[in-house]
Amino acid sequence: MDDLTQCVVTPSVSTEGFDPLGVAVHRASTIVFKDAAAYESRGQRGHQGYSYGLYGTPTTRTLEEMLTRLEQGARTFLVPSGQAANAMAVLPFLSKGDKILVVDTVYPPMRDFALRDLARLGVAVDFYDPMSPEDLERRLDSRTKMVWCESPGSTTMEVQDLPRIAALARSVGALVGCDNTWATPLNFKPLLHGADIVTEALTKYISGHSDVLMGSITVKDESLIEPVRGLMGRYGIGVSSDDTSLVLRGIETLGVRLKHSAEVASRLMDRIAAHPLVDGVLHPSRPACPGHEFWKRDFLGGSGVFSVLFKPEALQHVSAALDRFRVFAIGASWGGTRSLAAPMPIKRHRTAKEWPGDDLLLRLSVGLESEDELAADIVRFLSELTLRVAEAAPELERGRVS
Numbered sequence: 001m002d003d004l005t006q007c008v009v010t011p012s013v014s015t016e017g018f019d020p021l022g023v024a025v026h027r028a029s030t031i032v033f034k035d036a037a038a039y040e041s042r043g044q045r046g047h048q049g050y051s052y053g054l055y056g057t058p059t060t061r062t063l064e065e066m067l068t069r070l071e072q073g074a075r076t077f078l079v080p081s082g083q084a085a086n087a088m089a090v091l092p093f094l095s096k097g098d099k100i101l102v103v104d105t106v107y108p109p110m111r112d113f114a115l116r117d118l119a120r121l122g123v124a125v126d127f128y129d130p131m132s133p134e135d136l137e138r139r140l141d142s143r144t145k146m147v148w149c150e151s152p153g154s155t156t157m158e159v160q161d162l163p164r165i166a167a168l169a170r171s172v173g174a175l176v177g178c179d180n181t182w183a184t185p186l187n188f189k190p191l192l193h194g195a196d197i198v199t200e201a202l203t204k205y206i207s208g209h210s211d212v213l214m215g216s217i218t219v220k221d222e223s224l225i226e227p228v229r230g231l232m233g234r235y236g237i238g239v240s241s242d243d244t245s246l247v248l249r250g251i252e253t254l255g256v257r258l259k260h261s262a263e264v265a266s267r268l269m270d271r272i273a274a275h276p277l278v279d280g281v282l283h284p285s286r287p288a289c290p291g292h293e294f295w296k297r298d299f300l301g302g303s304g305v306f307s308v309l310f311k312p313e314a315l316q317h318v319s320a321a322l323d324r325f326r327v328f329a330i331g332a333s334w335g336g337t338r339s340l341a342a343p344m345p346i347k348r349h350r351t352a353k354e355w356p357g358d359d360l361l362l363r364l365s366v367g368l369e370s371e372d373e374l375a376a377d378i379v380r381f382l383s384e385l386t387l388r389v390a391e392a393a394p395e396l397e398r399g400r401v402s
């Protein structure tokens, strides 16, 4: 071979005796075929065959296989984000004239996607109360092709009775999809409790280091593989092996990270809940959390993400008091090694049932820092809140007098 050719033809070297524990990062758009006949028949390679980089590499298939086993499904697909997973999980199954029922406590971008894009395609979109199968039943009809769940609900943490919801959906022939990001497949397996499709934002706990965006869709039955695979191909949706290798690295420590975060969160929640300016702490493990009984029945554990409700007099000071945090960072994409805090509005994201509380919850995600330093941060935050409420109180009194 001439040098110029030599420079672009990858020589094959022996891999004999090289047996690493991890999978290589396979970068490829083109996949070469052994002859013209193999190329011509590439369409018959089946959903696990390799034909083009977009449709999978040994690296992406490795993570897909790991997730398929954890979720106990038939096949997993990787997509560029958790939100893409939600969108791609419902799109193949909805046509003009069909209806989707979406849980009212859904991840807000999914609500937006349903209202803007599914509605534009002629799909009827309605929302149901996560805690009322009766409400769901009233809204179900023969047009309903998909019931979308997220358990626990985004920010407000309602745990759904998934087996009951799935039975209702099945009675009209609708599929059930479930966003399982909070629990991860280590703590909940929706496909074993009636769901047909489960999505995960791998961006959160599963990758676990706040440096990659990815999502997964796992289907329960073989019959659901082709609709998802076909639509992803036509939309041109796929992920890189480099990003996938970051998720494969992160998932190896998922079990210890989740367990640690849940334990520390549990002790921090006790401390926070006892404060006089706190009106409640929402986490499925706490008896006051709506659906706590379903969490106890169906889940295998909890995670380190929870929300705090405040007394009315404290609300206006929460944002300023957050600036006292030294360890918690302020940010949105939870489930990483760093603890995060984010004030969240609720009312604008609820339509089936009005949110009865105030329009501010503080969502906290517990990471892997020193528990003592996190606890000290909580004390600093609550002290600042107390101080600000006390300072504002005399003004309130004066306002009443004059």
Ligand SMILES: *Cc1c(COP(=O)(O)O)cnc(C)c1O
Binding pocket: 080, 081, 082, 083, 084, 107, 150, 154, 179, 181, 182, 201, 202, 203, 204, 213, 214, 215, 333
């Ligand atoms: C963050 C999140 C998503 C979206 O994940 P991205 O990868 O950020 O798009 C979806 N569902 C839930 C419940 C989430 O918390």
